[in-house]
Amino acid sequence: MEIIAPDKRKIAVRRGIVDKAFRGVVTAGSMISLIVLALIAAFLLYRGFEVFRDFGLKFFTSSKWDAGADDGSIAPSFGVAPMLVGSVVVATIAISIAVPFAVVMALFLCFYAPRFLRRPMTSVLDLVAAVPSVIYGIWGYAILMPHAKGWAETINHWLGWIWIFKVPVPIFERSPFIAGVLLAIMILPIVTSVAREVYSQAPQDQIDAAYGLGGTRWGAMRTVVLPFGKSGLVGGAMLGLGRALGETVAVYLVLNLVFKVNFQILASAGGSVASLIASRFGEAGPYELKALMAAGLVLFIITLIVNFIASSIVNRAGKSQR
Amino acid sequence: MSLELHGTVHRGDFQRHVDVTADNGEVVAIVGANGSGKSTVIHTIAGLAALADGSLIVNDTPWDVxxxxxxxxxxxxxxxxxxxDVxxxxxxxxxxxxxxxxxxGGVKRNDALERAMETLSEVDAHAFALRTPASLSGGERQRVALARxxxxxPRVLLLDEPFSAVDERSHADFLQLLPRIVRETGAIALMVTHDHSDVSAIASRVVGL
Incomplete structure (x- = not known):
């Protein structure tokens, strides 16, 4: 017997004037942010288009950044490969350090911290997130770097046989490692904040079920809370990663910008797209400015992709928990 | 082994004085109207809610005083x-x-797997051992919860309407299985139920709330 599915019903909803007005306001609000985003991208593309056209793929693969001579005797050459690699390396170090600490801190705040400590600690954490990055940069340069230099020497001493921990010359200051540690400290509050929010929503009945079956507190964390918050944590980490990739001043102060692709994280050479822009913007000529705009567009797209991945993961997490 | 609960159980704004006693190898039925505090008693004995006053003593050990x-x-x-709710x-x-x-509890993975499969077989749930709860029916979930x-x-088995969603045949099987396990392990079983046939079939004592 053939089964014929009925046609889809069309339901017309007649909305009241207040509903229509509210819908208009929220639609306009969301459209404004999209329009601003599109305008930024269009502006960067417009200003950087000439450089993309002149250098093509070389702009992404070349390690040379030379504005050339004003009289035209030396042709300009622009490539962001070391800065792209540097951005990814520094952000990866930051995330690798920040996420485990964020998980531990969030679990402590949600489940272990005494009630009287919970609120002040949360407030302090939120406050730390609001400290301007230039302050972090100065602190990183003056206080963190002398200490982190010693940590880098220790890592190099014990793990120097691993290629990424080798250094061509024994100078351990202003390295991607130090920039990564500083960025980890900077993004720790935001990742912790997201993790705390997600963990605090872990279903209490599931936690009770774990206890009711002889589970320890750690067993309940491992079986209920961590899996429940896994995707939310990834979303938080991606937000942190977005900030780490785009961080300018702090990285500029503690990282030695060198136009050479470098994966050796303890060596005093590295870079990031954001700090390249910060360092060159003031003295750039018109054509170099275009190159910096093009670099800005690359960073903009990378950040957008990271945020897009983050929201997809968070959305998927929401669906899987339903 | 014995269990003695004499005191006020509470959850949120709800409070009620209860007296529950049970000996080892016994199945005690807890019956009562909706909202009478049956589940709260289960939660209190499990340690998921604290007594407001009184005492909960199991095998001469004070669990909650x-x-x-x-x-x-x-x-x-x-x-x-x-x-x-499983x-x-x-x-x-x-x-x-x-x-x-x-x-x-620190049991090694392979030993735990073996024991888990044995228990799933006992409650006739081994066929869907690898399926996630979302893909199981209500009755199948209850079997898994019982196996879990x-x-x-356990020294004390606490069952909150454990057979409400299982089919008739399985229900009859469980009514034979449960007293046998309780007898063999010397445990105490407290079962919340609305089903009078369950009470008359396996309960050696009834607590009314």
């Missing part, structure tokens, strides 16, 4: 609970759910 500030944490009580861990499959308590509690060989 507010006046003396005595409290035994849930994981140290050795209870196995089947919750009214509460299987959604991201774990059936056998992993059953293994949870054993693994938390039984696998621990």
């Amino acid at each position: 507010p006046a003396n500030n005595q409290w035994v944490s849930p994981e140290q009580r050795g209870c196995g609970v089947v919750f009214q 509460r299987l861990f959604p991201h774990l499959n059936a056998v992993q759910n059953v293994m949870f308590g054993l693994r938390s 509690a039984l696998v621990m060989k």
